[in-house]
Amino acid sequence: xxxxxxxxxxxxxxxxxxxxxxxxxxxxxxxxxxxxxxxxxxxxxxxxxxxxxxxxxxxxxxxxxxxxxxxxxxxxxxxxxxxxxxxxxxxxxxxxxxxxxxxxxxxxxxxxxxxxxxxxxxxxxxxxxxxxxxxxxxxxxxxxxxxxxxxxxxxxxxxxxxxxxxxxxxxxxxxxxxxxxxxxxxxxxxxxxxxxxxxxxxxxxxxxxxxxxxxxxxxxxxxxxxxxxxxxxxxxxxxxxxxxxxxxxxxxxxxxxxxxxxxxxxxxxxxxxxxxxxxxxxxxxxxxxxxxxxxxxxxxxxxxxxxxxxxxxxxxxxxxxxxxxxxxxxxxxxxxxxxxxxxxxxxxxxxxxxxxxxxxxxxxxxxxxxxxxxxxxxxxxxxxxxxxxxxxxxxxxxxxxxxxxxxxxxxxxxxxxxxxxxxxxxxxxxxxxxxxxxxxxxxxxxxxxxx
Amino acid sequence: xxxxxxxxxxxxxxxxxxxxxxxxxxxxxxxxxxxxxxxxxxxxxxxxxxxxxxxxxxxxxxxxxxxxxxxxxxxxxxxxxxxxxxxxxxxxxxxxxxxxxxxxxxxxxxxxxxxxxxxxxxxxxxxxxxxxxxxxxxxxxxxxxxxxxxxxxxxxxxxxxxxxxxxxxxxxxxxxxxxxxxxxxxxxxxxxxxxxxxxxxxxxxxxxxxxxxxxxxxxxxxxxxxxxxxxxxxxxxxxxxxxxxxxxxxxxxxxxxxxxxxxxxxxxxxxxxxxxxxxxxxxxxxxxxxxxxxxxxxxxxxxxxxxxxxxxxxxxxxxxxxxxxxxxxxxxxxxxxxxxxxxxxxxxxxxxxxxxxxxxxxxxxxxxxxxxxxxxxxxxxxxxxxxxxxxxxxxxxxxxxxxxxxxxxxxxxxxxxxxxxxxxxxxxxxxxxxxxxxxxxxxxxxxxxxxxxxxxxxxxxxxxxxxxxxxxxxxxxxxxxxxxxxxxxxxxxxxxxxxxxx
Numbered sequence: 037x038x039x040x041x042x043x044x045x046x047x048x049x050x051x052x053x054x055x056x057x058x059x060x061x062x063x064x065x066x067x068x069x070x071x072x073x074x075x076x077x078x079x080x081x082x083x084x085x086x087x088x089x090x091x092x093x094x095x096x097x098x099x100x101x102x103x104x105x106x107x108x109x110x111x112x113x114x115x116x117x118x119x120x121x122x123x124x125x126x127x128x129x130x131x132x133x134x135x136x137x138x139x140x141x142x143x144x145x146x147x148x149x150x151x152x153x154x155x156x157x158x159x160x161x162x163x164x165x166x167x168x169x170x171x172x173x174x175x176x177x178x179x180x181x182x183x184x185x186x187x188x189x190x191x192x193x194x195x196x197x198x199x200x201x202x203x204x205x206x207x208x209x210x211x212x213x214x215x216x217x218x219x220x221x222x223x224x225x226x227x228x229x230x231x232x233x234x235x236x237x238x239x240x241x242x243x244x245x246x247x248x249x250x251x252x253x254x255x256x257x258x259x260x261x262x263x264x265x266x267x268x269x270x271x272x273x274x275x276x277x278x279x280x281x282x283x284x285x286x287x288x289x290x291x292x293x294x295x296x297x298x299x300x301x302x303x304x305x306x307x308x309x310x311x312x313x314x315x316x317x318x319x320x321x322x323x324x325x326x327x328x329x330x331x332x333x334x335x336x337x338x339x340x341x342x343x344x345x346x347x348x349x350x351x352x353x354x355x356x357x358x359x360x361x362x363x364x365x366x367x368x369x370x371x372x373x374x375x376x377x378x379x380x381x382x383x384x385x386x387x388x389x390x391x392x393x394x395x396x397x398x399x400x401x402x403x404x405x406x407x408x409x410x411x412x413x414x415x416x417x418x419x420x421x422x423x424x425x426x427x428x429x430x431x432x433x434x435x436x437x438x439x440x441x442x443x444x445x446x447x448x449x450x451x452x453x454x455x456x457x458x459x460x461x462x463x464x465x466x467x468x469x470x471x472x473x474x475x476x477x478x479x480x481x482x483x484x485x486x487x
Numbered sequence: 488x489x490x491x492x493x494x495x496x497x498x499x500x501x502x503x504x505x506x507x508x509x510x511x512x513x514x515x516x517x518x519x520x521x522x523x524x525x526x527x528x529x530x531x532x533x534x535x536x537x538x539x540x541x542x543x544x545x546x547x548x549x550x551x552x553x554x555x556x557x558x559x560x561x562x563x564x565x566x567x568x569x570x571x572x573x574x575x576x577x578x579x580x581x582x583x584x585x586x587x588x589x590x591x592x593x594x595x596x597x598x599x600x601x602x603x604x605x606x607x608x609x610x611x612x613x614x615x616x617x618x619x620x621x622x623x624x625x626x627x628x629x630x631x632x633x634x635x636x637x638x639x640x641x642x643x644x645x646x647x648x649x650x651x652x653x654x655x656x657x658x659x660x661x662x663x664x665x666x667x668x669x670x671x672x673x674x675x676x677x678x679x680x681x682x683x684x685x686x687x688x689x690x691x692x693x694x695x696x697x698x699x700x701x702x703x704x705x706x707x708x709x710x711x712x713x714x715x716x717x718x719x720x721x722x723x724x725x726x727x728x729x730x731x732x733x734x735x736x737x738x739x740x741x742x743x744x745x746x747x748x749x750x751x752x753x754x755x756x757x758x759x760x761x762x763x764x765x766x767x768x769x770x771x772x773x774x775x776x777x778x779x780x781x782x783x784x785x786x787x788x789x790x791x792x793x794x795x796x797x798x799x800x801x802x803x804x805x806x807x808x809x810x811x812x813x814x815x816x817x818x819x820x821x822x823x824x825x826x827x828x829x830x831x832x833x834x835x836x837x838x839x840x841x842x843x844x845x846x847x848x849x850x851x852x853x854x855x856x857x858x859x860x861x862x863x864x865x866x867x868x869x870x871x872x873x874x875x876x877x878x879x880x881x882x883x884x885x886x887x888x889x890x891x892x893x894x895x896x897x898x899x900x901x902x903x904x905x906x907x908x909x910x911x912x913x914x915x916x917x918x919x920x921x922x923x924x925x926x927x928x929x930x931x932x933x934x935x936x937x938x939x940x941x942x943x944x945x946x947x948x949x950x951x952x953x954x955x956x957x958x959x960x961x962x963x964x965x966x967x968x969x970x971x972x973x974x975x976x977x978x979x980x981x982x983x984x985x986x987x988x989x
Contacts, residue, residue, distance in 0.1 A: 037846045039577055039768075041932035042853050050860045050933060054878075059852045062859055062878040063748060065717040070753040075844035079619055082843035085581050092837055095612075096590030098605030100598065109595040112824055119518060121550050123587075126772075129564030130557035133578050135909070136774040137560075140971075141964040142904055145560035146773040149553070152507050155981040159540045165980045171631035171776070174824035202824035205808070209792070209820030213645060213675045255533055285533045299824075308586075309606050310596030310825025311631065312776030324978065330774065334982075335974035338959065338967040347974040353634070353670035354915075358679045363670035366632035366764075370772025377553055380507050383543015386516035396525040417529050438599040446597045453809040468522065 037082055102307060102443065106474035108401070110421045110465030111251065111446040112173065112200050112277045113310060114302040116390075117469055122304050122377045126370055136330075136369070140345040141337075146369065147344035150332035153376040160279060160379075161296040162287025163318035167329040168346075169372040170315025170364065173299030174203045177245065177275050178210050179317065179328045179362055180295045184243035184271045186326045186361065191216045192240045194270075196233055197223035198250025200277060201451045207245070216242075223452065225252040225414065225423055225461065234264040241270040243295075248274050248281075248288055251451075252414070253421035253463065255285055262292025271295060279303055279316070280467075281419040283391030295319045304378030305371045314371035325351065328362035390468060394420040397466040401475045405464065408479050410486030421465040423448070427486055430462040442481050501965060504555040508982045511542025517549050540984075559965045560773070561909045567931055567939050571882040571912035571924025572665065572713060574743045574765035581841065582768065582834035591833045596825035600805055606829060607803030610796045613836045617761060617780055620847070621742075622752025625788035627781045628795060629827035633740060634667040636760025636779025637707070639792060639822060641675045643758055643783060644705050644734045646790040646819040655704035655733070661690050663714055663916040668707045668738060677704060684918050688714035688873035688884075696727050705734035710754070711741045711880035713916040714873050715858065715924070725755025734758070734787065742766045743928070744855055744881035747848030757784040763828070767835035778831035789817040794826055853929035854881040857936060861925055864940045868947045872919055881928070887921025891953030896921035901968065902946035904961035908939065 056062055063071065102115050126132065130145060137143030150168045157166035170176040181193045195204055195218050204220060211218050219236060221229055233244060244265045249255045258274060265272045274288030276298035288296045300314035317329060325348065333347035353360040382390060398420040406413045410427040426433055430447035437444045448461040496503040527534065544552065568575035586592060594603055614626045630636035648655055658672040661682045669679040680698065683691045690708060706728050710718045725735045737751055737759040743766040751759050763769045763778040783791060794807035806815060842850060862883035866874045870888035887896045900910035912924040927936060949957050961967060
């Protein structure tokens with residue numbers, strides 16, 4: 037077997053050193069009734085690299101790759117162009133096959149990268165500090181709610197209707213077990229919910245969780261909400277699922293958000309059917325000791341040279357056990373590396389340009405769709421994603437167009453199956469990868485289908 | 488200039504590298520765009536006006552920066568990585584190639600189900616392997632990592648108890664457990680009570696049984712345990728816990744030792760997470776991402792989180808909010824957005840298919856053989872507190888007993904760095920003083936093991952003899968010992984222009 041270096045002579049000689057008669061002797065502590073005497077029946081035996089590759093390629097071939105068709109999906113996962121050097125660098129074995137940097141003397145590569153990553157995320161979000169990443173945006177969002185409870189000593193979280201329904205669903209699941217109370221606003225794409233959110237804040241509110249841009253693509257000013265939350269002693273948690281937007285619109289931290297979390301997949305990480313992704317987590321300096329997840333800090337080595345090391349680990353489970361701020365252990369290190377490399381390639385100038393191009397492509401798509409009979413484009417400011425209403429069930433339309441090789445968007449009916457009033461709504465996203473020809477194909481096909 | 492000083496601070500192939508904030512500039516970029524910028528009038532009042540402070544670099548600078556950083560890391564690709572409980576095994580590159588096939592890497596999680604049947608096929612096929620290898624009833628694939636999987640299992644237990652109308656408050660956890668176990672149980676609102684270990688390094692079954700009662704929701708047990716031993720009485724423990732109406736959670740971090748040789752389902756387990764990044768070789772990536780599917784018994788399967796993939800005739804259906812309405816009403820909910828770590832599923836499945844049922848069995852055998860070889864080759868020079876308890880499984884545990892006055896495990900670990908190794912897991916498990924937990928994995932040759940044994944023997948002897956040079960080790964790494972106290976006392980977590988040069 038190509039991954040196993042021992043041969044039978046090695047095994048015999050090693051058993052001799054151990055003083056065991058056979059491999060079975062090493063498993064003597066397994067009770068007889070639980071021992072298996074041969075390979076488990078019904079499972080295939082080992083296979084060559086070629087045959088495994090063929091098998092997996094056949095499965096891959098049964099999927100419609102986004103890059104092979106006109107593609108307009110978003111809703112928390114975005115298709116952007118990733119420079120070739122990103123994937124090359126993350127496959128350096130010294131990054132790919134390293135462990136968590138618990139031994140800083142021989143992990144400065146990962147640690148310095150994390151320090152740079154934390155700084156990039158903090159600046160992108162307009163916050164003081166960021167951690168070394170979480171599993172994904174949805175779990176980072178829940179962790180922020182838990183952190184707000186620890187900071188405010190209150191446990192009533194106000195969840196905006198514009199929050200991604202999967203994120204809200206994760207929070208709902210977790211709150212059942214932690215004793216947090218969630219006050220969830222009803223998602224309403226037709227009305228601005230800022231005033232209703234402000235009215236719902238009271239003296240028991242731990243935090244207000246609001247997505248920016250929201251699930252319907254809308255961009256709103258967070259400042260009035262931040263002021264109202266702070267006046268009531270609550271925190272504002274802003275959730276960003278499309279980080280490219282922050283190359284164009286104001287950072288949530290600069291608008292008063294106390295904790296900013298989100299999904300980092302857009303920068304450096306491919307779609308990958310939803311994972312692994314990259315949870316981003318940033319906050320104000322004064323809350324850092326209540327943060328979940330790993331943190332990398334700057335220090336010096338014994339000779340005074342600058343060095344980096346994981347720090348404030350007394351918050352974490354391996355030190356604090358049942359008193360930890362979170363049970364999280366693994367982060368999303370390799371995705372953080374991809375994010376950081378892509379962001380270093382972009383730089384501020386590139387990120388701003390990328391954001392403007394995304395906005396321009398979406399604006400062009402919206403204008404073209406607005407001219408299609410049977411399509412109504414929602415009004416109001418958006419970044420690269422917007423809602424349209426069709427004169428038919430959007431799920432049916434999406435399925436039909438998929439058979440014609442067009443991935444037209446995310447039907448809101450998929451995300452809100454119990455909301456008949458949203459059944460005809462479709463979320464459409466355009467990025468720098470969306471061409472004029474893609475937009476024309478979508479408009480033509482929708483026009484044919486809806487007329 | 489002294490012998491070891493240079494103008495650059497570099498030492499031949501050991502190259503210093505500044506931060507991107509010190510070498511980049513906000514007006515420089517390594518990405519060219521085809522399209523020009525346009526007006527953004529409709530976002531007036533919401534635009535970002537102040538500088539962001541993100542430096543850009545040209546592509547050539549970026550490639551050099553990260554290549555230089557990478558060379559300051561130790562990695563499995565460079566050598567044996569004996570971290571106990573972490574299963575740092577070879578990461579086959581076929582898995583990387585497969586994960587990058589466009590049909591896996593470039594599909595959106597919310598595409599119409601008819602366009603991602605191959606992706607569901609991967610999830611279904613991997614699920615079948617995991618269920619069959621563990622002898623369990625079902626598997627929840629969406630948890631994102633081991634600790635997330637633990638949470639999944641514990642929430643299944645909580646949901647099952649609620650369905651029975653019971654409010655049990657206590658989870659029993661052996662004192663040798665990973666820190667994530669008590670942290671997870673506490674997160675889910677349980678009181679955590681510790682169960683002692685016996686002098687041979689196993690769960691004290693009598694103490695555990697004595698504590699069982701109607702307030703106990705369940706136990707969380709690692710098997711093989713963190714002392715590297717198989718819990719012989721696992722079935723009896725399961726029976727006793729079931730006898731009082733509780734559930735058995737098994738931490739599957741150490742599944743590599745028994746894959747293909749023992750099915751946890753045969754030991755009465757109700758839930759166990761499987762770290763795909765350990766047993767099934769998906770890369771650790773400097774700390775993640777992981778993936779932690781949870782296999783479940785018939786008693787807990789109805790409570791599994793959404794979503795999951797179901798085969799309906801010739802096609803697969805994703806059971807999620809839209810499609811779950813009429814069945815799986817007892818699911819405890821959703822744990823994450825979308826459907827789990829697809830990029831890890833493809834890698835793990837490629838690995839599993841490569842080994843097959845026979846190869847996986849060989850994996851466990853060679854992993855256990857390698858660990859016992861290390862244990863017996865070093866027990867004369869390092870204290871092995873449970874060497875008398877029988878063969879170890881996939882990891883060998885040593886303590887700092889017998890080291891010279893003032894010398895401890897950290898000195899041995901740092902000495903191993905100078906010998907060209909990543910140290911073993913240190914100071915864990917907590918039940919052994921100055922623990923050193925060595926897990927070689929099955930992907931090391933005898934030659935590689937012999938050199939490692941020679942190195943650890945040499946360092947251990949120096950620690951026993953009180954060699955003062957060991958106290959300042961490592962001497963040959965990119966950095967010497969890092970001041971962790973300073974880092975925690977005055978946290979500097981981001982770079983700032985006004986602190987540059989500090």
